[in-house]
């Protein structure tokens with residue numbers, strides 16, 4: 094029978110047999126709360142064996158008790174001992190070992206996701222969104238890095254929920270890395286079975302860009318949030334195309350990984366923002382980074398400050414140290430006029446610590462999570478229902494509330510409040526408040542193909558970023574559409590707005606042809622030696638990357654929003670066309686079973702080979718979403734696809750929907766139903 098010596102000898106890429114020193118945990122770095130642990134003794138045995146399969150046998154005696162202790166106290170085996178010591182950060186690509194540019198580039202991206210300044214819980218490999226991990230444990234991290242050091246342009250690395258399955262022969266025009274995270278078989282695709290699988294070490298919650306290695310710090314969401322709040326103002330308060338949010342108040346919550354962008358975004362739109370945050374350390378981080386300007390310690394102080402800036406018509410981001418419910422309760426009781434209201438607590442995982450109940454400090458919330466999950470759940474449910482009732486009250490007084498993609502409305506419904514349902518009984522027909530995609534982002538951006546395109550200058554040099562900003566600006570015609578003008582202004586001011594945290598990266602909403610044009614221009618700049626290689630990518634939260642009925646695809650009304658074929662086609666199509674790195678995940682942003690989402694990374698090395706991949710892949714990645722939206726009869730998408738068919742005659746062709754007369758359909762249905770009575 095095969096033994097561990099044979100196994101070790103059969104591998105050239107593996108973890109060392111030298112025991113790493115146990116790491117010290119730096120003070121002041123946030124730690125993940127204990128995760129749900131619902132394993133039977135037999136399953137716990139499997140979990141332990143699963144973690145030990147990464148390490149040579151000679152280390153098992155030492156590591157087995159350590160891993161068991163982690164499982165019991167933290168709910169997961171992170172393998173802390175394998176974490177490299179000290180601070181991890183995305184360094185310049187030249188500082189990494191590797192046999193090809195792509196192998197080194199992907200290491201930059203992974204390390205950036207684990208930077209102390211970026212990651213939410215860096216020791217637990219969580220980048221953002223309370224539970225969004227790069228991979229499941231530090232053994233996987235080490236092994237992935239070893240593979241990336243060895244990979245050549247003729248190989249592809251398969252990563253399944255953080256586990257590097259191995260290197261397999263492919264070609265220079267195939268993906269270097271294919272990532273999947275948390276994809277579950279339908280009957281097990283629910284939070285309980287997922288928790289079990291995660292505790293056993295076989296499922297990773299990759300969120301979107303955490304496990305897709307494409308997170309670029311809170312900047313990644315600033316542009317989308319800016320677009321959302323500004324357009325919410327245009328939609329509800331008649332703010333003109335050339336005007337901003339001066340004098341308007343936006344109230345929300347969360348200064349975490351993504352939510353931390355809200356202050357910056359509203360300030361760039363020249364509005365006044367108050368953002369509630371229960372975790373003082375996160376408020377402090379955002380304050381130090383300059384992402385919020387002032388910290389208020391009471392609702393009264395926060396609203397008084399806001400009034401001052403609203404009167405001056407000056408933009409400002411105010412953090413409120415405390416629970417969002419306390420803040421909103423004060424506003425409702427004192428008739429404070431809030432124009433725009435949202436929420437960005439991690440409601441996709443409210444019972445795992447994503448939502449802090451009213452009356453608990455952040456520390457008490459962490460403690461209760463570890464000691465009494467049932468009581469924690471009860472308090473979360475009570476708070477969510479109270480939160481909803483205050484919002485309803487404020488909306489009755491004229492506030493515009495929108496769900497900002499954190500599954501808040503679904504969480505209220507799950508807490509037992511059916512009043513939030515459009516039909517008053519269940520979620521099947523949506524909720525009473527609009528999701529930002531239904532009202533704003535869908536019709537105004539996604540339906541045309543505008544989405545969160547981004548790039549990382551792999552040299553880490555600010556001058557490379559400056560050059561790419563300028564080149565991207567030159568690629569945009571600000572007079573084509575209002576969206577192009579907004580994007581042009583955005584990139585013009587991007588450096589001034591000091592958005593970079595971590596690697597030298599940029600977010601810029603673009604449509605299909607805009608992305609292609611910029612991509613080709615950047616690759617040419619690399620070819621000419623003007624800049625070092627660049628990693629292109631996008632958030633999964635995009636036109637074509639995500640099927641999510643309560644979020645990205647919430648403005649699809651042909652019944653197909655329950656399907657997840659678009660994200661899957663997008664992923665497969667990007668693989669076929671040769672994107673460097675492609676990812677497909679379960680749940681990102683809204684929770685397990687509620688979405689399928691994917692993203693890509695594309696290394697621009699200046700070669701003509703890359704030009705060809707860009708020409709094949711960039712437009713597809715976006716137009717798959719626009720065509721699906723067009724087929725769902727979304728007007729702006731139909732218009733975009735008509736233009737595309739004309740422009741791409743002879744190469745691409747999109748099927749367009751015929752639109753029947755409303756009356757014809759309605760009358761026939763009424764008659765048919767009458768005859769069945």
Ligand SMILES: NC(=O)c1ccc[n+]([C@@H]2O[C@H](COP(=O)([O-])OP(=O)(O)OC[C@H]3O[C@@H](n4cnc5c(N)ncnc54)[C@H](O)[C@@H]3O)[C@@H](O)[C@H]2O)c1
Pocket residue numbers: 213221222223314317346347348349350351352353369370371372375415416417418437438439440441442447448449450451497498499500634681682683
């Ligand atoms: N709309 C989008 O484009 C978009 C994009 C990414 C993420 N999201 C969603 O937004 C949510 C937040 O993401 P994140 O990455 O910022 O998560 P996060 O967990 O890093 O941050 C959420 C923050 O909310 C705070 N919080 C929790 N309960 C609170 C309460 N009652 N009062 C005040 N503060 C409270 C937490 O302390 C935390 O700092 C997630 O559900 C995520 O999926 C939306």
